[in-house]
Structures are given as C-alpha cells and as structure tokens.
Amino acid sequence: MLDIHQLAVIAGVARAGSYTAAAELLGYTQPAVSYRMRSLERTIGVQLAVRSGRGVRLTPAGHRLAQHAEVVLSALGAVEDEFRTYAAHARGMVRVSAIHSACASLLPGAVARLRSARPDVQVVLERATSPDAYRALRDGTTDVALVSVRDGARPDDPGTDADPDPGAAEAEVVDLPLISDPRCVLLPVDHPLADLRTIPLSALADESWVLDEDRDEFTAACARAGFEPRTAAITNDPATAHDLVAHGVGAAVAEGLALPPRPDPRVVARPLRGWPPRRVHALLRAGTTRAPAVEALLTALREAVDDHRAANGDPAPLRLARAAEAAG
Numbered sequence: 001m002l003d004i005h006q007l008a009v010i011a012g013v014a015r016a017g018s019y020t021a022a023a024e025l026l027g028y029t030q031p032a033v034s035y036r037m038r039s040l041e042r043t044i045g046v047q048l049a050v051r052s053g054r055g056v057r058l059t060p061a062g063h064r065l066a067q068h069a070e071v072v073l074s075a076l077g078a079v080e081d082e083f084r085t086y087a088a089h090a091r092g093m094v095r096v097s098a099i100h101s102a103c104a105s106l107l108p109g110a111v112a113r114l115r116s117a118r119p120d121v122q123v124v125l126e127r128a129t130s131p132d133a134y135r136a137l138r139d140g141t142t143d144v145a146l147v148s149v150r151d152g153a154r155p156d157d158p159g160t161d162a163d164p165d166p167g168a169a170e171a172e173v174v175d176l177p178l179i180s181d182p183r184c185v186l187l188p189v190d191h192p193l194a195d196l197r198t199i200p201l202s203a204l205a206d207e208s209w210v211l212d213e214d215r216d217e218f219t220a221a222c223a224r225a226g227f228e229p230r231t232a233a234i235t236n237d238p239a240t241a242h243d244l245v246a247h248g249v250g251a252a253v254a255e256g257l258a259l260p261p262r263p264d265p266r267v268v269a270r271p272l273r274g275w276p277p278r279r280v281h282a283l284l285r286a287g288t289t290r291a292p293a294v295e296a297l298l299t300a301l302r303e304a305v306d307d308h309r310a311a312n313g314d315p316a317p318l319r320l321a322r323a324a325e326a327a328g
Helices: 004-016 019-026 030-044 060-090 100-105 107-117 130-139 216-224 238-246 292-312 316-326
Strands: 049-052 055-058 093-098 122-127 144-150 173-181 183-188 208-211 230-234 251-255 267-273 278-285
Touching: 004 019, 004 030, 004 055, 004 060, 019 030, 030 060, 055 060, 093 100, 093 130, 093 292, 100 107, 100 122, 107 122, 107 292, 130 144, 130 278, 144 292, 173 292, 183 238, 208 238, 238 251, 238 267, 278 292
Parallel strands: 093 122, 093 144, 208 230, 208 251
Antiparallel strands: 049 055, 144 278, 173 278, 183 251, 183 267
C-alpha cells in the first residue's frame, strides 16, 4: 500500500529533478530518497525514474504518479488546515484579518462586546490589505476577513479590492456586507478649499500629496480627473499621513471610517465628490459559520456596526456628501 512519505518523495523528485535536490527540499538524506523511490517502484510494480546525466528523469508512469501525489498531498494539507481551524475554535479562538478602517472603527467595539458576552473567546487580530486578508481566508490562516469593496463590485470578483482567486468557488465564501466607507481628502485647516463641504478631485490638481505605496487606484482616479499627482511623501501609516498633512506637507486621502473621533484641529476631512464610497464586508469560509466562537464574534461585530450608526448615522463625511448632492 502507498504511504504518504513515498508520495512526498516522488512529488519532491518531480519538482527538484534529482534525488539530492529532492532530499534538500524534503529534509531527508539522499540515501533515504533513493530507498523510498525503490520501495515505491516495488509497491507500484513499474519503473518510475531513470538516470539522466547528474539527475534523474521520471518515466511517464513516474510523472503520472507524481501528479496524483500532488493532488493527494494538497488534499491532506487542506484537511490539516481545516482541523487546525476546528481545534482553534474548540479552544475559543477566532483569527481576524482586517483593513485599517475596520481596525480603527469597528473592531475595538466588537471585541469589547465579545469580551463582555464571551470572556472565554480569544481574538487574534491582524491588520492587512483587502487582498492579503482575502488570501489569508482562502489559505485557512484567518477565520474572518474584513475587506473593502468598491461600489458596483462583489468581493468574489477579480479586480475588486479583495482581489480573490478568480478560480475560487463562490459558494465556499460567505459574504456579509457591513457598512459604507467613503473616501475623504485631508487638508490643512487653512487650505483655500477647507470651507467646502465636498471637494472634486479635479480641484486638487495643483496639490502635493502624501500617499501610500498602494496608490494605483488613486493615481488612476487622478488621471481620469485630468492630472498626475505630485508626491511629497510616501507612508503606509495613516497616523503619520495625518501628521504630515497637519504640518503642511501635502494633502492625503483617507477612509472615512478610519478618521479619528477627535481629529487634529490643524486638519479637516472633506468627502471627495464623485468618488464612490467603498463598502466594508465580512468574509468567512462556509465551514466556519456555525463555529460558536465565530458566531459570537459576528454577533458582536454587527452590534458594533449598529453602535457606530446610532452614534454617527452614516460616516460623517458621507452625510456631508449626501447633503451637498441633495442641495444640488
């Protein structure tokens, strides 16, 4: 009967091209790889590899068995990931990967509510971009992904902020929309446009900008508005960007939900007119939806969203934008 070690060896030989390289890849000795390949050939009853120069070449039967081995090893890896998740849930642990605005505005209240209702549940939080959070969900290294999605798109569509694998099965992921997250521009309080309720991006063509490294969407929006942004500073830390604006270095783009409740008096936030808000979604794998710890977190998260809406209505910049649009 085949065993997992034999399958790992032939898959390693197929990848590495020699017994020596396969041994390094797998953490075995070269004699151990040779022994397992001979044992595998005896079990299968056909020759699987032949010498070729300083390496080996798999026979057609060897190539076919290596393909089967990869499928089996991948399936076993998925089972291990799934049951690691079950074990974590049994211990009362939930892993969350979330975008910055959700970390700043929603998760603190959600975790506080969860601690009150279920003090036995431990939450492991990781700040991540939407694509990284989605990949962590698909890989099984997180239980809940809080991602942002542009209006008119779905989290499971290629090209959205969540940027999933287009080959992924939609049914494997549960999508829970949570709240809108408008885009704002941060300006010094004495800026000539600071008194406007909303600001079109085209009016900011002459500004210097504090941008982060992931700025392709912003530069594309600027191109549509007829200009190329002039970069004054680059930082991936929203607090640093806020401080740079306060010191007059340049303007910056911020997510409405991530705005501090008591902003620096030297900075104003104004909605960017014509730039549709993004939506924050909670994504999780279908198999985890009924895990008690995950259910408890989702309940606390929904309550935190309700608390946020009760305190603020729509995010304040979005209220301003809607009021301005209603006024014409």
